Amino acid sequence: MFVDEVEVDVEAGKGGDGCVSFRREKYVPRGGPDGGDGGRGGSVIFRSSGNEYSLIHLTRRQIWRAKNGEQGYSAQCHGKGADDLVVEVPVGTMIFDRRHNFLLKDLSQEGDEVIVCRGGKGGRGNTRFKSATNRAPREAEPGEAGEFRQLRLELKVIADVGLVGKPNAGKSTLLSCLSKARPEIASYPFTTKHPHLGLVQLDNDRSFVMADIPGLIEGASLGVGLGHDFLRHIQRAGILLHLVEPFPDDNSDAWENYILIKRELIEFDKSLGDRVEVVVITKADIPDAELIKTKFTEELGQDVLLISAATGFGIKQLTEYIYGKIISNCKNENQS
Template sequence: MFYDRAKIYVKGGDGGDGCVAFRREKYVPEGGPWGGDGGRGGNVIFRGDGGLRTLVDFRYQRHYKAQRGQHGRGKGMHGRQGGDLVIRVPLGTVIREEDTNRVLGDITVDGQEVVVARGGRGGRGNARFATPQNKAPTMAEKGEPGEERQLVLELKLLADVGLLGFPNAGKSTLIARVSAARPKIADYPFTTLTPNLGVVSLGEGESFVMADIPGLIEGAHDGAGLGHHFLRHVERTKLLVHVLDGAGTGGRDPLDDFRVINRELALYDQTLAARPQVVAVNKMDLPGSEENLERIKNALAGEYEIFAISAVTGAGTAELIRRVYELLKELPVPDLPGIQTAEAAETVHRSEPRFSIRREGDELVVTGREIEKHVAMTDLDNEAAVNRLQRIMQVMGLEQALRDYGAKNGDIVRIKDLTFEFVE
């Protein structure tokens, strides 16, 4: 089964907790703090694999978590870093955040890697908090939680040429004729329900990849006939071969079919409508095809190159394939708007407030990545750690912001899992 879309949950490994420990050598009285740091959590990484073809693996497993960092230990020993979780995906996979629809990466090269969830840093041991005023700190940080995300994966086939056309126009027969692909072929519409890839070879060192896109119908841009799923696979092609049923099987008009398909392309994406096309008038071995070929030439010859072929007998296919190969050498790689490379995705700077406040019923809820991180890394059972968290809140301006928001003595304030009373 061909799966080209999946929703999954990923989480980077949590950082290991820092350690509270003191030197205990026999002849070293009051030896001082000696707790090590926790190790950083592992990242969740997607890696392109040219051997994969679908996203079927994500149908059976939807949750992925990287290894957490090891906790720090006494004698100044730091915890081991958590192992990265590497997930293999097929080439052509676009990774998006489900909530924001932001593109995190676009896997197009074998071995390309994109970090989709970073591991949290390890908490600092008590040795890190020693000062001239506090030579024996009794607190350490907990590990930072790893990033977690809901992701949407979309596979867009990486092909040089895409075959367009109404159902039963002969696209599957054509790709079977010119390549080693063996799609299901039958004499009824919608035989092909999943895209097929075939490598077309013209000789040593001369080849290209052709995609047989399942037949489109009117309304495909709105999703009719699984239109969105099929049109997505045309986006990366450099050239489109528009296959028409020259015999007008079933009373269809090939010219009307041509206009309908191109209108659907334009409604879905204007750049697709502007993609170079050649027209392959198929089924020239059947009655009525010669008359339709003349009509098509009269209507389209000024704008498109037209080839008369029979995918069943092979007539005209060699000329079509040779011309397609020549055009591919001349055409540039199409721009893919909205897609970032892995490097570009990692360098995007996202400015966000340190915290925000809202009221939910009787509670004041404080949210924000920075303040939530400080709370998560605080050992709330340790008085010294809680005092430090309170100082951090003061420096960040949270106490004053709560006053400005209208907080009064006794109001309940909640930050993630921490709940406390506001006291002037």
């Protein structure tokens, strides 16, 4: 199961209590106070890791608690501070404070981290309260409570390429043909219920990440169908790969379908309209698919690719073409 939104509570550890104690030793009369300080409570840290792809592991617990600091001891021994609790989440996780509704941190790069709750300070032991007027203090501080927070985590997948298109266009088939990802594939619409990520490896040094999201239909930007919930996953994709089925089973027109999806993307997020888009006609093995490609090329006045995931036709050219676009996109971004 892919989980891309989750609510959790987090609590840092309490600081250890300071200790009240007096040195008692043979031949040392009135040894004075020797209570040590308590140790710091553990903080809770969220860190992004390339090994995580979903937030599912966070749903197992409602509250994530770091350990408490150790109390102070006699002989001026300080209690041990507790280790921080580090929770790993996928790259692209946005962490919100859900009570006050603000973004704490967007963990958009691998290794980014944020302290969501600070551990409580340890209390001072009675040694620290010694003064000229009070040589035998009987007071020590309790450890400070750890911070508590209610969070909402939202994952926005970070892929180089986002697959868009109507249901049944062949998005999942293409992703499974290019990568090790295994999204569900079937001849009915809305087969894919949640996003999938796949690593497309051209050779040893060249690869890119591709995201498959459920098919989009008219009204998707307003929440119709499944795609809407997942449109945000393609918001960060540098390139959109728009797949168009040449002759859909519902007898709809390929060009009208293309325009419809384009409109939904812009309705959802205006900037998606300016995103680099590679238009691909799928199912080239179906008779006359070539005609649809010609029509699209004329209408758009740009390259349109034709592929068949079933026969492998045009697949190698497609990956090379996408890779070229990613590189030129990076160069443009660096220049601006």
